[in-house]
Amino acid sequence: MARDLAALAGRLVVAERMQLPLRARLSLLDGALRQAERYTASAVHEARQAGASWDDVAQAARTTAAQAGAWWDTPALRALFPPLETTDRYRAVQRLADALAYLQARSGVSVDEAAERSGLRLPYLLQALAGKCVPTWPEVYTLACVFTGSAEDLRVLWESADGAVRPARLPARGAAGYLAAALRGLHLAAGFPTLRQLSSRALLPPECLSGILAGRHTPPWAATARLVRALGGSIEDIEPLWQAVLQAAVDLHGTDPSWQLGCVCCRVATQDGP
Template identity: 30%
Template sequence: MRKNPTGRRPKYCSAQCRSAAFRVRSADSQEADFSREAERIGQAVATRARMVAQSSSLPVPSWPLEPLRHSVALKRELEDFIAVSVREALDRGARWQDIAAVTSMTVSQLQSQYSTVQVSKAVEARRGRRPRQPVVPAAEVAPKPAAAGDGPDGQSPPRWGGRDALARALSHLQRFSGQPVRAVAVQAGLSPSYVYRFTAGERHPSWATVRSFVLACDGDPDDLVDLWNAANGQERQTPPDAGFETVLARFQGAMRGLHLAQARPDPDILISALPKGHRHESAVIRSVLAPSPARQAGQLSWEATEALAEALHGDSDRIHRHWTALRAVAPRPSILTQAFG
């Protein structure tokens, strides 16, 4: 075979020589692709494994095949991940014999099943099966004017963001409601399959969908606003002239949303995580997590608030912004109140 640095069409001494050259070029071009695909497929494996865990724990009589469907999909993801991992291991200097010892396969089986050509075909086939990971519905990708009011603040939801806490909160809310998924879906005007998918984290619902779902579960939509904004990577702007009641509702809603996402653990367990010097604030924390307005929340210290947010696996920075806004407008306790508690 003659190298071709000038850009002219190469000439080969035989058909076998041309095939060998093609295999070399294919291997060179696929090395980086295998590395990138390993990362993509690894993320898909993690996502699908979470779906298996969630679907197996949700009482959904209408969808008895969902756990099986996710399990089969997880198996396929793992098979693809093993394939690209074999090629990546070879690229990094591993020998076929080493890989055979790990996989309990013979070298001949590995070379046949995980050749560059075979793995390249598997990677290409994945592209025809995508999206493997959840995707934003097309209607949410298209920009819409803020006046449409699709988001909690009258804004269009931005592109894809984190969604685990939101999915967990919606799933727990449906279970706490005591209603089956099909009944909630009918009341919310949604299809049961779509409800199941966004409560399992497989789909990303719009705010209008979340609000309808929460109301059908007899919940408070304000508790989900901050989780929905966080899932969309955006902030809920507080108007400069917002009063204490408005800011308090947003702070409490953010804390109750985190509480719901963790299946509403006993407040006493959360209080035990507080720094010892702030245990006296336990009564305020209980009121913050309660459904009624907690006016005393404006006096909650940041140390206690941060410990509570961390115990609920929340984003302390987001909660700090709510806490700061609340402290700025909270009425100051009078001297008489301070003296007699």
């Protein structure tokens, strides 16, 4: 959430420097202020969950306990975090935007510099990074290069955001690499959590996760599904890719090798199911 706030503030600075229309700058400011409110509420909620009293919160916020409770109690949190549109398409577009925004922040390339180097109009790029539009694949590819990322890792994210219809059966050739790239894309969209953080969410050992994301091995489906959920991804997007890997293994060995997939760690970690 802090990263999102910093990104919004950076876009506002760029908008001011480029002298974008007042309406565009005020819209960015409104978004930054709303995000700041959400960040504050989220920080207070985390402190309360950790055992802080309203008096503790009030002291930190330089207000009274009664006022702090009125600002950040459960009904107030519901108002600050209203239910978002939850269609599959909306979530897919947001995952692509989050991955691009993370790459941009990690690269250190400013948004206006990225617009110049990619040949995209600045307002359009700001919309793409905020999830307000879906760029074309050549545009995504170019942005990945500008941000020194791997376009291959963004391919499945873009296909889902764009609504591309995949064939019922994917080619087995190169399937393992395609699956690993898709999982790396989800890792980017999730803000690139550390392997230790991801391990606690996916209930898989860090060394196992390292091998999966690097494409050194394909885990059993239970482990794959667990990882996808931990990264906030779509099972429907990833399962056909995993099935293509399985088919490639069948073509190679002539029998169902699913019980052999993955490393010993992930097979043991998921022996009780997903």
